[in-house]
Structure formats: C-alpha cells, structure tokens
Amino acid sequence: MKITSAKYTTSVVREEDLIQDKRFQFAFVGRSNVGKSSFINKLVNQKRLAKTSSTPGLTKMVNYFLINDDFYFVDLPGYGFAKTDNKNKQVWGRVIEKYLYPNESLLTVFVLLDVRHIPSEQDKKMIDFLLFYNIPFKIIVTKVDKVSKNKMLASVSEIAKFLKIRKESITPVSSENGYGIDSVLAVIEGQLQMAGK
Template sequence: MIIKSSDFVTSAVNPFQYPPPDFPEIAFAGRSNVGKSTLINTLVNRKNLVKTSSTPGRTQLINFFIINEQISFVDLPGYGYAKVPVDVKKKWGPMIETYLSKRENLRAVVLIMDIRRVPRQEELNFINWLERFAIPFILVVTKTDKLSKTKQIKQHTIIADTLAADKNNLILFSAKTRKGLDHVWTAIQEKIK
C-alpha cells in the first residue's frame, strides 16, 4: 500500500472516548516489548508515528491512528509485563476486552509475537478469546533479524506447534530488513475488503 498520510487521532480508555467508527479498523496486540509500535511505524513508513520505548509496558491507553483517510490502526497496550503496577494491569483487561468485543468496525487483530520467545498461556488465551468472539486475526512473528536463518526455522516451527497453527499462517517480520512487510499489508488488505 502506498502511504500518503498517517496521523494520530486520539487515546482512549472508555468507548465514549473512541473516535467515530468511520473506517475499517485493524488492532495490534501482543506482549509488552514485542515490537507493536515498531511494526505499525514500519507499515506506515514513519519513524515516530507510534512512540516506541525500550521500557516495556509504556502503552497504557488504546491509541487510534488514521491511515490514508481510509483505515484505522489501533495500538493496544501490551500485556504480560511484571513491573506494571497491579492497579494498572487490572484496568487493562477490561479496557481491551471492551474494545475488542464492542467495536463494530474492527476487522481484525494483528497478534504480534517475538520470534525469540515461545508463546505462553496469555497468547493461547488471547487467540481462544478472539475465536470465541469470531474476530479474525493475523499472526505476526517479529524481530526475525535477531536470529540466524537456522534458528529462525526452528523457532518458526516451535511457535506454530505451540499455537497449533499452520506455519504458513505465521508471517515472519523484521523492521530492520523489512522482511514480511508486504505479507502483513496483504493480510490486512484482505481483512478490510
């Protein structure tokens, strides 16, 4: 996709703070520090549309962006980071669940995982939840440039087996080399038709 514009719209906690559901929406979810912000920035060819941080757990609101005045990207808070205060963690679950279950223009969720980590129960629960609510999802495995080709192949298989997913349904991605960028865009465009 040729990106002509990409803009931050708003941050929200409650549905009344969401922007109007005027465009098909793609949400980005995953464990803290898997590269959600970096993936979005790479997709829209911008360095700082979405703020990135080396400190996990920084995104604590639902952040909305508009791309080409045609599609909305939504950056969801990362989950699974131990150092986030307990009261903040308790708010995240209901906040994200409300968004995912109530947003009528949501077309799919991009679930992002780090290739160096084996998916845990949080990822399995998240996929089960999406399936239960019939929300389509796209599986993206990031940071592939951090491993050798041999280790990438091994981890790709382990992740697919852990998720009981077809390896062909896991998009391998690297922001550094831009590997998988076209595949992610193709998967998104199929969901917003």
C-alpha cells in the first residue's frame, strides 16, 4: 500500500460531530504517550501531520486525517490522563465509545501498547470492549527501538500471554526507525481490499 496523500480533516470533541460519511476508517487507540501520533506520522511519511508531544494527555479530541483522498485515519484521545479532572475523563471515555460502536465504516482499530510496559487496566478494558462488540482490531507494540531484539521478542510473548492472544497477531513497530511499518501498511491494504475497494 502506498500512501500518496494525507490531509488533516477535522477534530471532534462532541459525539454528535463524529464524521458519518461512507469512507472507510482505521482508528488508533492507546494510553497517552504510547506513540499514536508518531505512528500515524510514520505511516503517512509526514513529520508533523498528527501533533506529537512528550506531555501526556494533550490530545483530547478525535482527529481525522483523509488518506489518499479515500479513507480516514482516526487518532482517538489517549486514555488515562493524569492531568484532567474526572468530568473530562468521562467525556473522553464516552466519545471514544460512541466513536467505536456502532461504526460501520470502521475497518480496524489499532490498539497501541508500549513495548516496555505490561498492558494497563484501561488497555485491557479497551480490548474487552472491542471483543465484546466484535470490532476488528490489531495489537501494535510501539517504541521497539528502545529495547534490544531479545527484549522485544520477550515483551511480545509476555503481552500475548497476558492478553490470551497469539503472539503472531501482535505487530512490533518503531516510529523512530520504521521497523514494522510496511507490515502495517500491508494490513491496511488487505483490509481495504476485503472491504471491496
């Protein structure tokens, strides 16, 4: 799959403003700072399409990017901010849920986990939610450039065991050096083909 264009479309806070057109969508979820924005930037090969930040919790909106004038990448709010009050937390949780289900345009949710951490309670809740509603998802393990190859393999096995899934269904990536990016692009291409594009 070649991404030839990627354009910021809009950012949405309220569920009633979520995009309802028929274009297919791929969503990216994970805790704040896991590397969602960096991953999107790497996939589209642009340095600053999705804003990246080393301050957790800055991305609080559902951000849409139109890819190849055809389908969307959707950067969802990071869960588990330390710095927002409870009221805000609930709003973000709700908009994520309203975005995810029901959503007939959504082809795959990429769930991002940091290679250096065991999945959090919120990661588990997210995966349980996706399983419950039968929403197709793929686990992406991020920032693998930060660890040795052995540590990466051990971490993938550990995460697979913890989540009770096959380790082959986990894709390790690095937005720093591009590791794993082509295989994610291949998944996206396959999903679009299966959906009849």
